[in-house]
């Protein structure tokens with residue numbers, strides 16, 4: 001592959017509806033679209049999913065942008081790459097910054113697939129022609145408003161409903177949901193809002209026949225998650241805790257979860273997602289692909305990874321129109337009856353539409369071979 005420049009398109013996009021979790025409410029996304037251009041002028045696209053503030057994880061948009069600009073983009077341009085799996089090895093001396101790494105790596109994956117006339121799904125080794133999707137609903141001011149939202153999404157045919165919970169908005173809210181919808185595939189996501197002191201409350205959720213409870217305890221608490229999983233029947237699913245292959249391995253060995261939510265950005269990209277996929281498959285731990293309120297590029301990457309066989313549970317890859325008045329890709333992602341068709345076009349399978357993107361674009365930085373890797377340390381070969 002001959003990558004001659006990397007462009008970092010910085011977007012500010014209004015969400016159609018504010019999204020509330022146990023750690024706060026957001027109504028905008030600041031997203032960087034990474035464009036890797038080869039010497040023939042062909043472009044591959046990735047998306048950096050870092051949050052606006054370091055609340056979901058330690059990474060945030062400004063830190064990720066600096067990491068991409070200062071380190072990761074120049075390194076990718078200045079090194080020979082024959083396959084995108086090599087990106088991880090080139091970046092491995094740099095600790096964490098996984099969402100920044102993944103944004104860059106994603107663009108290289110898309111470019112690689114396009115250079116080889118393959119879909120991104122084929123390039124990652126996926127076989128499915130369509131994937132099942134669910135929907136993730138934020139907290140609403142009242143349970144009644146949440147029930148309205150659920151009704152809408154059930155009617156749209158999503159394959160599972162995920163609702164956010166936090167202390168004070170949990171058991172009673174779930175009782176109302178189950179009262180109205182005794183049988184829908186339902187799961188909850190706590191975004192680390194509880195501790196083991198809440199074990200009786202978490203046990204009480206067993207009565208709701210939930211598909212899983214996602215990330216009830218702190219990200220670093222894989223030991224406590226193992227204790228919790230032994231005490232409750234509801235499968236624990238880890239999200240924030242799984243920030244690497246090693247974290248996945250430790251969590252599986254300790255019995256900290258029965259399900260893993262793979263977010264490509266959180267684990268450092270597609271190559272690491274595949275490693276976690278294979279490890280989980282060996283241990284019969286089912287996966288699903290979590291969302292980060294992505295624009296179209298990230299959404300298509302998520303669809304591609306979901307085509308791997310052990311992504312057996314519906315992911316968060318809902319229709320573009322659930323999030324945006326207008327997405328930046330043509331065609332947009334459309335879920336019909338909870339199913340998204342995987343595009344048969346090369347790479348991510350849709351065009352990044354610069355005309356549409358213009359309305360959101362704040363700035364584009366271009367990194368070329370002339371950009372030095374501005375480091376104090378020298379890295380040994």
Ligand SMILES: O=C(O)CCC(=O)C1=CC=C[C@@H](O)[C@@H]1C(=O)O
Nearest residue numbers: 021056136290291292293294316
């Ligand atoms: O993209 C989606 O629809 C999923 C949104 C979602 O649930 C999340 C997005 C970003 C950070 C978190 O709040 C959260 C999650 O924890 O999964």
Ligand SMILES: [Mg+2]
Nearest residue numbers: 189214215239
């Ligand atoms: Mg989550």
